Amino acid sequence: MKFADEFRNKAIAQGIARAIGAEVSSQRAYRFMEFCGGHTHAISRYGLEDLLPANVRMIHGPGCPVCVLPASRIDMAIRLVDRPEVALCVYGDLMRAPGSQGQSLLRAKALGADIRMVYSTLDAIRLAEQAPSREVVFFAIGFETTTPPTAVMIRIAEKKRLKGLSVFCNHVLTPSAMHSILENPKIRDTGGVPIDGFIGPAHVSTIIGTQPYEPLAEQFGKPIVIAGFEPLDVLQAILMLVRQVNEDRNEVENQYSRVVTREGNRRAKDEVSQIFELRAQFEWRGLGLVPNSGLKLKPAYAQFDAETRFAIHDLRVADNPACECCAILRGAKRPVDCKLFGTVCTPETPMGSCMVSSEGACAAYWTYGRVRDEPLRRTS
Numbered sequence: 001m002k003f004a005d006e007f008r009n010k011a012i013a014q015g016i017a018r019a020i021g022a023e024v025s026s027q028r029a030y031r032f033m034e035f036c037g038g039h040t041h042a043i044s045r046y047g048l049e050d051l052l053p054a055n056v057r058m059i060h061g062p063g064c065p066v067c068v069l070p071a072s073r074i075d076m077a078i079r080l081v082d083r084p085e086v087a088l089c090v091y092g093d094l095m096r097a098p099g100s101q102g103q104s105l106l107r108a109k110a111l112g113a114d115i116r117m118v119y120s121t122l123d124a125i126r127l128a129e130q131a132p133s134r135e136v137v138f139f140a141i142g143f144e145t146t147t148p149p150t151a152v153m154i155r156i157a158e159k160k161r162l163k164g165l166s167v168f169c170n171h172v173l174t175p176s177a178m179h180s181i182l183e184n185p186k187i188r189d190t191g192g193v194p195i196d197g198f199i200g201p202a203h204v205s206t207i208i209g210t211q212p213y214e215p216l217a218e219q220f221g222k223p224i225v226i227a228g229f230e231p232l233d234v235l236q237a238i239l240m241l242v243r244q245v246n247e248d249r250n251e252v253e254n255q256y257s258r259v260v261t262r263e264g265n266r267r268a269k270d271e272v273s274q275i276f277e278l279r280a281q282f283e284w285r286g287l288g289l290v291p292n293s294g295l296k297l298k299p300a301y302a303q304f305d306a307e308t309r310f311a312i313h314d315l316r317v318a319d320n321p322a323c324e325c326c327a328i329l330r331g332a333k334r335p336v337d338c339k340l341f342g343t344v345c346t347p348e349t350p351m352g353s354c355m356v357s358s359e360g361a362c363a364a365y366w367t368y369g370r371v372r373d374e375p376l377r378r379t380s
């Protein structure tokens with residue numbers, strides 16, 4: 001397949017791996033966080049860690065929207081669908097995301113709530129047109145990649161005068177989360193490991209460009225390499241990070257130059273900035289309350305804001321104490337450190353968000369069996 005096969009070439013991968021092996025210093029450790037779940041999956045699926053020297057360690061980051069959505073937002077959505085007039089439109093991978101006390105949208109649907117699985121914002125628009133007597137709420141989730149379609153949906157709803165359509169907004173921002181990981185002493189004190197550099201997001205960066213990462217690299221003295229999701233992309237990014245560390249450079253480099261520019265997608269950014277504004281703070285699973293890390297609708301679009309329209313207020317709920325998702329999402333633990341991994345918790349019976357989402361680190365470890373060097377902990 002064009003643009004895929006040529007980035008999965010085994011001989012080239014082995015050549016890059018040899019270059020990494022030749023350039024790493026045996027005198028130090030290299031600890032790189034891949035922010036995105038897409039990279040975590042590429043690393044697991046293609047066994048890339050097996051190609052790396054022992055002193056190059058990949059740390060899985062929080063870049064999976066379903067994984068970082070806190071239980072409180074699921075509980076808020078369930079409160080929304082308690083209203084008989086509401087039809088909630090959600091993406092399928094959100095259905096099993098855990099709320100508090102074993103709640104989920106799937107369970108709410110089984111108990112009779114009107115929850116519809118959709119493939120795009122257009123499905124929500126279609127439902128609002130077909131069922132004008134229903135309050136159709138779109139569960140908007142995701143990083144900067146999925147925010148422009150939500151903005152366009154609101155534009156269309158405004159143009160078509162769809163009075164019954166609104167958005168439960170959970171869009172979050174990548175650079176703010178990276179800032180929090182690097183700066184927040186609470187996150188570092190709870191077992192976060194030192195990070196020597198980041199593999200930066202692929203799809204997110206097609207929208208925001210590479211420029212927003214420059215202040216992070218400068219302020220925290222960490223190299224950042226934006227990389228595509230294919231195995232050669234990831235290996236080349238690791239080589240670029242190794243070189244920066246060896247040369248004591250802290251720059252933003254763009255491995256994914258076939259798609260990403262420094263400026264990003266201006267039209268998409270304009271669309272988003274017209275509809276959304278920053279929240280003062282937003283809760284992330286694993287990171288807690290992160291300043292300036294989430295978006296909400298501007299007051300001019302309040303009629304489309306489900307939180308305003310239905311007076312749904314922020315909640316604080318506790319996570320399942322046996323689940324290590326929070327520590328995994330801040331890079332402090334790996335899936336195999338969780339007592340439930342592979343025993344009680346599997347993709348068929350997920351106990352936490354990192355096993356629910358196909359982008360989650362626990363799902364990646366389980367799906368691709370990257371657990372052979374790290375014995376599973378059995379409950380019995």
Ligand code: SF4
Binds near residue numbers: 339340346352353
């Ligand atoms: S294995 Fe399951 S319970 Fe453990 S951290 Fe991962 S999602 Fe949570």
